[in-house]
Amino acid sequence: MPLNVPVTITLPPIDCSYTVHTDRQRWSADQLAAEPDGRGALEAAVREGVRKAAPACAYAGLTEADVTVTEHPDDSVAMVGRVLCSEAECHVAARRRHLDAAEAIEAKTAADWAAEKHLGLAPGDIQAGKPRSRGMSFRERALLARMLMGVVLGVVGGLMGQFDYERPASASSASLTVLMGEKADKFCDVMAFPTVVAGVIVFVFALVRHQLNRES
């Protein structure tokens, strides 16, 4: 069923109004088998449905719909196509329409999808119609790497503080292992505290730098 779902995403300072132009179709195994490429035909029908949902809308007409596929145990396949549209006219028109119970369920999933899509878009991206790749930005990755380094230093420092070499009763004091062990123990005692401090500094510095970057 082709459908237009009004979605308002409240994200201060501005509310963003969108419309999801969508279509869901479920084809039985027989319907799918009737076509040389059943799934291809279903997908094409769904994309056509999205365009039909809003014949006057450029987004619905030109944007490649996101298509999600659900396979059912009875070998039927359902596909949903969705396009996110920021035209005010579409939003107003979609709001005027009363949704029935089945459509209300569809509208709920469409709203969730729109919210997720919205968060993956930079301001202005919707006009260009090109979704930005999801995941962490370079800055966030840099922050995470630096914070991780701070944590690792802190943990290493902590472990060094814990390390205590005890000479086995059987070993003579001239043995190389004992000598190394005692050296390592001394080294750890000296280095433990500065290492923890360095870890904390790296951690805090990473946060401060990230904050400054964000504000600039």
Ligand SMILES: [Zn+2]
């Ligand atoms: Zn539209």
